Amino acid sequence: MAEIIGGYFTSHVPAIGGAMHRGAQQDPYWQPFFDGLPPVRELLARKKPDVAVVFSNDHGLNFFLDTMPTFAVGAAPSYANADEGWGLPLYKTFPGHPALSWHIIEALVEDEFDVTMCQKMLVDHALSIPFELAWPGVEAWPIRIVPIGINTVQHPLPSARRTLALGRAVNRAIASWAGDEKVLIVGTGGLSHQLDGARAGFMNPSYDQFCLDHLAADPDALTRDSIHDIVRQAGTQGVEILNWIAARGALGEAAQEVHRNYHLPISNTAAATVWLEPEPA
Amino acid sequence: MNATLHPISQPITHPDDIPGTTIFGPAQAMRGYALNAMCYSFNNAANREAFRADEAAYCARFGLSDEQRDAVARRDVLGMIAAGGNIYYLAKLAGIFGLNVQDVGALQTGTSVDGFRQMLLDQGSAYRNTVEGEKVHG
Known part of the structure; x- marks a missing residue:
């Protein structure tokens, strides 16, 4: 039976990739953010996950406004990065896990989450940067992925409540x-x-702080705000908290915080890195 | 079909509109489609070159409105947003102009880039001062 070994949450600001590329991790500006990563790397080295289910949002690489899925589940054999418009070096390709992807898709639809199924999907910095942070400098990713994209671009966005419910349905899918x-x-x-x-x-x-303080023990507290009120409090791109809320749901009913790092600013963003551990029911 | 059933010709206003913020909803999505489609095309390096070579012709190819063409020509980011531009796609155009997110922030807030960066840094300092204050005073 599959086992969920933990939940890793972090920011994906493109400038993080730039800082890693320049080797600027220990510059005074960047150090307080990068200091949040060693505990995550230690946990990953100890727990050795085989596959990651990743909640993130596309930034105009794979999806355009012609067709904008609310929830998109990747079911591809591999996931490549591509030019995001800035001609930057490309991030490494991820191996996929199509069998698990299709299981999750079937379970979600059975559970009445009518997701978009993607046998081809490009992944952008939002997915690559957290893995670059977790396994810096590896030749090839030591893990396969199932990417789940949440629309944070085109309103109406899914509600926080629905997003948490999606995550919980993914948890049930993994359990089966x-x-x-x-x-x-x-x-x-x-x-x-x-x-x-x-x-x-x-x-x-x-x-x-409100979000971080409630994420582990009471994620439903994060779902009481409308999208409009989340934008008001978190900013137009702060709605990416939806990815965190879904991921929290996927950890299951009870979870506890093992690690937290919070720092601002990096680029234009307040950034955090968190590890949550699921608690057995 | 009665056109009045589709009253989406203005940005959706909300009783609690958020100052300095445009929610990219249906009205913006329709108004901005051509501009955003052009920006999306910049994921291709050859398209970026074609834009650089002849901006006006490239904008015309994507059918930008006068308002959109004018905002692009003037590097007016707020104007692009008012004309339906979405920041996730506009970021690719900003890249062609050599602008990073602090440059774009400065342009939109009417401050210098240094001033905008300082405003970001000051928010970090204010937060850390508050946390330190709580530690000292319980």
Whole structure:
């Protein structure tokens, strides 16, 4: 029987990739963020997950406004990065786990989550950066992935409540999977930030603390705000907290926080790195 | 079909509109489609080159509105957003102009890039001061 070994949550600001590329991790500006990663790397080295179920949002690489799925589940043999418009070096290709992907898709639809099924899917910095942070410098990824994309681009977005419910349905799907893989849950993005508009540069540590303080023990507390109220408190891109909420749901009913790092600013963003451990029922 | 059943010609306003913030909803999605489609095309390096070579022709190829063409020509980010631009796609256009997210922030807030960066740093300092204060005073 598959086992969920933990939940890893971190921000995915493109500039993190730039800092790693330049070797700037120990610069005073970046160090407080990168200091949050060694405990995650230690946990991963000890727990050795085989597959990661990753909740993130596309940034205009795989999806355009012509067809914008609310929830998209990858079922591809592999997931490549591609030019995101800036001509930067490409991130490594991830091996997929199509059998687990299709199991999750079938279980989700059975559970009345009518997801979009993707046998081809490009993945962008939002997915790659957390893995670069977790396994810096590896030649090839030591883990397969099942990516689940949540629309944070085109409103109406799914509600926080629905997103948590999706995550919980993914947890049930993993519980009914016949394989014996060790499964890592990943949530990427956030925390508070806003890139666009006259309010650009908005961050909100008090809302971030609220989210971090409730994520493990009472994730339903994060679902009482409407999307509009989440945007008000977290910023237009702070709604990426939806990825975290879904990932928390996928950990199961009870979880406890093992590690937390919070720092602002990196680039225009308040950033956090968290590890949660599921608690057996 | 009665056109009044589709009253989506203005941005959706909400009684609690968030200052300095545009929610990218249905009205923006329709208004901005051509501009965002052009920006999405910049995932291809050859398209970025074609834009650089002849901006006006490239904008015309994607059928940008006058408002959109004007905002692009003036590097007016707020104007692009008002014309339906979505920041996830506009970021690719900003890259062509050599602008990072702090540059774009400065343009939108009417401050210098240094001033915008400082505003971000100040939020970090204010947060850390509060945390330290709580430690000292319980």
